[in-house]
Amino acid sequence: MTLLLDRVTFRYHRWSRPVLSHLTYEVPGRGLTILLGPNGAGKSTTMALLAGTAAPTAGKVLLTGSRLSSTSREYRRHVAWLPQKVPSSRQLTAREYVAYVAWLKGENRSDAWAGAGSALDQVGLGEQQGDKTARLSGGQLRRVGIACALAHDARVILLDEPTAGLDPHQRTVFRDVLREVTEKTPVLMSTHDIVDLADEADTVTLMDGGRVRHHGGTPSFLDHAHPEAAPARRAESAYSVLMGLGRAQ
Amino acid sequence: MIWWLRQRGALGLLPGALLAFAVSVVLTLHVVLVFPAFLGDHTMATQLSNFLCLIPSVALVVCLERRMPSVERSAVRRLDARDVALVAGFALLATGVAMTMAIFGPDELWTAARNNLLFCGFALGAWPLLGHRATLLPAFWMMQAMFLGGRSRNDPYPWVIVTEEPGVVHAAAGAAAVFLAGVLSLICFVPRTAR
Numbered sequence: 001m002t003l004l005l006d007r008v009t010f011r012y013h014r015w016s017r018p019v020l021s022h023l024t025y026e027v028p029g030r031g032l033t034i035l036l037g038p039n040g041a042g043k044s045t046t047m048a049l050l051a052g053t054a055a056p057t058a059g060k061v062l063l064t065g066s067r068l069s070s071t072s073r074e075y076r077r078h079v080a081w082l083p084q085k086v087p088s089s090r091q092l093t094a095r096e097y098v099a100y101v102a103w104l105k106g107e108n109r110s111d112a113w114a115g116a117g118s119a120l121d122q123v124g125l126g127e128q129q130g131d132k133t134a135r136l137s138g139g140q141l142r143r144v145g146i147a148c149a150l151a152h153d154a155r156v157i158l159l160d161e162p163t164a165g166l167d168p169h170q171r172t173v174f175r176d177v178l179r180e181v182t183e184k185t186p187v188l189m190s191t192h193d194i195v196d197l198a199d200e201a202d203t204v205t206l207m208d209g210g211r212v213r214h215h216g217g218t219p220s221f222l223d224h225a226h227p228e229a230a231p232a233r234r235a236e237s238a239y240s241v242l243m244g245l246g247r248a249q
Numbered sequence: 250m251i252w253w254l255r256q257r258g259a260l261g262l263l264p265g266a267l268l269a270f271a272v273s274v275v276l277t278l279h280v281v282l283v284f285p286a287f288l289g290d291h292t293m294a295t296q297l298s299n300f301l302c303l304i305p306s307v308a309l310v311v312c313l314e315r316r317m318p319s320v321e322r323s324a325v326r327r328l329d330a331r332d333v334a335l336v337a338g339f340a341l342l343a344t345g346v347a348m349t350m351a352i353f354g355p356d357e358l359w360t361a362a363r364n365n366l367l368f369c370g371f372a373l374g375a376w377p378l379l380g381h382r383a384t385l386l387p388a389f390w391m392m393q394a395m396f397l398g399g400r401s402r403n404d405p406y407p408w409v410i411v412t413e414e415p416g417v418v419h420a421a422a423g424a425a426a427v428f429l430a431g432v433l434s435l436i437c438f439v440p441r442t443a444r
Contacts, residue, residue, distance in 0.1 A: 053322040073325045083319035091255050091315070100252035104324035109251070148320075 001065040001155050002029040002186060003050050003079065008059035010045055018057070019045045020210040026064070027156060031202030032182040035190040036239060042210040043190040044084065047160045050188070051081035063155070077106045080149030084160040086141045088133040094120060094144050095129035101148035112151065119147035123177045139170025146177055149185075157181065159189040175200060194235040206242055214242050253328065257312050263339050266308030271346050274298045274361045275354070284395040293399045295412050296357060302364040303387055305343040306372035309336045310384045313376050329439055337432050340369035351415075359415035367410055367424035373431030377438035 003026070010020040019042050027033060027050065037043050048054040049061050052070040061070035068075040089097055098116035103109060120129045123143040128136065133144060142162050149157045163171050171193070179200065181187060204221040206214040214221060221242075222234050229237035239245075254260055280297040313336060321328050344362045351358035368387035375383035391411060398409035405412040410427075413420035 051323045053319075076323055077325045079323070081323045085319065087317040087319060089256060089315075089317070091258065091261075092252060096252050096255070100256065101320060101324075103250075103252060104321060104326050104328075106325035 001063060001078070003027040003156055003188075004060075004062045004064050005046070005049065005056075006060045006062060008049060008056045008061060010049060010054065011057045018210065020049075020056075022059070023210065023212070025205070025212055025215075027188045028186060028203045029064075030186050032178065032200055033186070033188045033203040033205060034194075034201040035188060035205050035207060036192075036194060037190075037207035037213075038243070041207040043207055044160055045210075046207065047081075047158050047188070047190055050156075051079060051158050052076045053081070073106070077152070078155040080105075080152065080154030080157045082142070082145040082149060082157070082159045082162055084164065086145040088136065088141055090132055090134040092133060093130050094125060094133055094136065094140075094147075097133045097144060098147045098151050102151040105152040105154075107152050115151035115153075116147070119150040120144070122150055122180070123147045124173065137170070139166050139174060142166065142170075142174060143177055146181060150181065154185060157185050157187045159187060161190055161192065163191060163193050194239050195232070199235075206239070208243060253331065256317070257315050257332070257335060258308075259312070259335060259339075262311060263308055266304055267339070267343055267346065270301065270304040270343055270365070271350065273301045273304070274347065274358065275350065277301060278355060278357050286399050287396050288399060293395045293412070294403070295395065296360075298357065298361055299364055299411055300391060302361055302368055303384075303391065305340060305365055306368035306387045307384045309340060309369055310372050310376055310381060312336060312339070314381050329436075332439075333432065333435050336369075336373060336435070340366065340373070340428065343369070356415040360413075363415075363421050363424045364411050366428045370424070370426075370428035370431035374427070374434040375431075377434060 005023050005025045008020055008023045009018050011018045025046070035043050035046065045054065049056055049070065052061070052075055055071060062068065063075050063078055066074070092100060095116045098119055099112040102112035102115050107115060117129065120126055123146050125140060125143055125147065128140060133141060136144065145162070163174060166174060178187065201218050204214065204216065204218055205212060222238050224241045225234040225237035226241060277297040281294055282297055284293045284295070285291060286293040313332065316328070316332065344366045347358050347362035347365060351362060368390070371387045371390060372383050375386045379386070394405070394409045394411045398405050398412060400406060407419055410420045410423045
């Protein structure tokens with residue numbers, strides 16, 4: 001079971017230029033897929049459409065297998081969404097926050113509370129579950145966001161630039177958590193951190209101007225790298241070549 | 250649901266604001282402020298309690314600002330209707346408390362009830378557009394009523410509402426109309442904005 005954008009067009013306003021035009025894209029049903037592209041490529045719009053927080057102007061967003069559309073409640077129950085900026089709360093502790101999101105996703109109160117405890121343990125925040133989320137660091141808050149996705153047993157997890165603004169240590173911890181999560185649930189993650197994440201990803205999708213420019217396994221993406229590119233810079237080089245940005249070694 | 254109520258401040262912020270409103274209005278009932286005015290006879294008198302009617306409207310905006318759209322928009326349980334019920338219910342409760350006190354106390358408490366409804370209507374109506382700045386609209390209305398709202402010291406223009414005497418029917422009807430418009434604005438515009 002995965003997500004499908006079926007000939008989707010999206011405009012922010014009726015008369016504005018479409019951000020996405022007749023885009024068809026299927027999120028791979030396993031492992032980690034990273035969604036790359038420059039600013040304005042349509043990554044966040046694609047993520048918002050898949051999360052059901054925005055409705056397509058034309059076309060459909062579906063949960064394959066069930067054919068549920070993104071406007072349905074059942075669709076939203078199966079899709080977890082970590083926005084670019086996870087809002088913190090001065091009112092709720094980490095466990096209450098995760099339980100609140102699980103409750104919003106349709107869980108009853110006791111299941112949400114129990115799920116929140118185990119999800120926080122899974123992301124390594126078991127000891128911080130009594131802390132107010134406003135007191136957590138940026139990296140811990142992103143992990144709380146991942147816990148929100150785990151607490152309600154989502155079929156697909158969407159992460160919108162989750163590593164932006166994290167320091168190197170927090171990124172390492174985040175990647176470790178991500179590796180565990182992707183073993184059980186497919187994850188689509190938009191990011192600019194090609195160097196950090198290309199090795200972790202099973203699939204790479206490259207978007208530009210609202211279109212998919214490349215979609216395939218990580219080895220096929222890296223094959224586009226310049227032959228003389230240093231091993232540590234192959235992902236950057238492949239990105240530059242595919243984007244037509246000139247030689248990057 | 251308890252987490253939603255806690256996130257919105259329904260267990261701390263709103264009861265605290267209600268208490269602060271009721272107590273401060275009663276304590277300042279006979280304190281009269283005289284402001285300079287650009288119209289009329291160059292002074293405008295009003296009770297301090299009229300300014301304290303701003304407390305519930307500010308609390309409503311703070312409550313609405315505690316929404317987390319990026320998280321709540323992708324939810325199965327939709328919160329828009331609950332939020333409208335919460336803030337409209339709170340505004341009506343604060344009005345009801347002032348009216349109940351007015352039955353047993355001085356007539357000026359009817360004014361407090363009416364003005365609270367008016368200010369809450371302004372705040373709710375402006376919030377989808379202005380966000381946290383919506384608190385400025387009722388405050389602005391109060392100030393302009395002082396500076397521009399009087400034909401003479403005790404004779405405000407009909408549209409001013411806030412400085413009218415307690416039993417004036419058109420003022421009560423105006424406050425109720427503004428409140429209804431505010432609630433309608435919240436219902437219609439919140440799903441279409443990023444709030």
